[in-house]
Amino acid sequence: MALKEFDLSGKVALVTGAGRGLGEHIAVALAEAGADVALAGRNLPNLRRVAKRVQEMGREALAVKADVRREREVSRMVERVQQRFGRIDILVNNAGIIHRGPSLEVPLKTWQDVLDTNLTGPFLCMRACQPIMARQGKGAIINLSSVAGLFGRANLASYCATKAAIANLTRALAIEWAPCGIRVNAIAPGQFDTDMGAPLLNDKKALRAFLKTVPLRRVANPKEIGALAVLLAADAGNYMTGTVLVIDGGVTAS
Numbered sequence: 399m400a401l402k403e404f405d406l407s408g409k410v411a412l413v414t415g416a417g418r419g420l421g422e423h424i425a426v427a428l429a430e431a432g433a434d435v436a437l438a439g440r441n442l443p444n445l446r447r448v449a450k451r452v453q454e455m456g457r458e459a460l461a462v463k464a465d466v467r468r469e470r471e472v473s474r475m476v477e478r479v480q481q482r483f484g485r486i487d488i489l490v491n492n493a494g495i496i497h498r499g500p501s502l503e504v505p506l507k508t509w510q511d512v513l514d515t516n517l518t519g520p521f522l523c524m525r526a527c528q529p530i531m532a533r534q535g536k537g538a539i540i541n542l543s544s545v546a547g548l549f550g551r552a553n554l555a556s557y558c559a560t561k562a563a564i565a566n567l568t569r570a571l572a573i574e575w576a577p578c579g580i581r582v583n584a585i586a587p588g589q590f591d592t593d594m595g596a597p598l599l600n601d602k603k604a605l606r607a608f609l610k611t612v613p614l615r616r617v618a619n620p621k622e623i624g625a626l627a628v629l630l631a632a633d634a635g636n637y638m639t640g641t642v643l644v645i646d647g648g649v650t651a652s
Contacts, residue, residue, distance in 0.1 A: 410484075414492050416492065419594060445463070498554060568640065582639055
């Protein structure tokens with residue numbers, strides 16, 4: 399297969415939650431493949447740091463402060479990206495939060511915040527970008543689900559619920575928007591070495607127990623998610639839509 403099918407030169411990507419963790423590594427991978435990148439999130443200094451990394455590769459970068467839970471901010475974010483670059487070819491819905499604790503003790507406000515961030519936020523971003531991609535006749539949307547959305551985990555009810563919903567929302571919109579030339583796919587990561595995974599990674603006993611459930615016997619390096627994002631964004635993935643790609647070291651296979 400020719401490498402040109404993975405070339406994103408001339409494309410513009412918008413990545414939410416791009417200031418750290420998986421979002422940062424996805425944004426950098428898309429830039430390495432040739433895309434200009436708009437980086438969105440709530441922490442502007444972090445976004446500017448990642449934007450500098452992108453620019454050092456010779457790509458254009460734009461840091462946009464936005465809260466994906468707020469429809470007006472999402473609209474302004476998309477408008478700024480379009481004004482700067484004139485198009486949006488790739489949307490990566492990475493922004494997300496997690497709450498750990500017994501379900502009976504979760505405050506309703508916390509439950510709603512997780513739903514708003516992990517589910518409503520991506521929906522608002524997709525709905526805002528869809529008309530632009532439809533006019534272009536082509537677009538690639540990548541949602542971040544999780545293996546926690548494929549099976550249940552104690553003390554992670556809100557996170558599991560939203561990540562399962564994202565997987566099915568991906569399938570629904572893939573069918574609905576296929577006639578517009580828009581592909582909608584998702585990535586379901588397992589345990590990565592990120593800030594979100596710190597409670598497990600910093601607990602040596604819990605980590606040892608967890609690794610026994612992972613056939614590859616390790617957690618993932620955040621850099622390892624980038625290639626999957628490039629595949630789903632590039633022409634190499636042109637016949638892929640409505641799929642959820644799992645990257646979990648074999649956990650869901652065992």
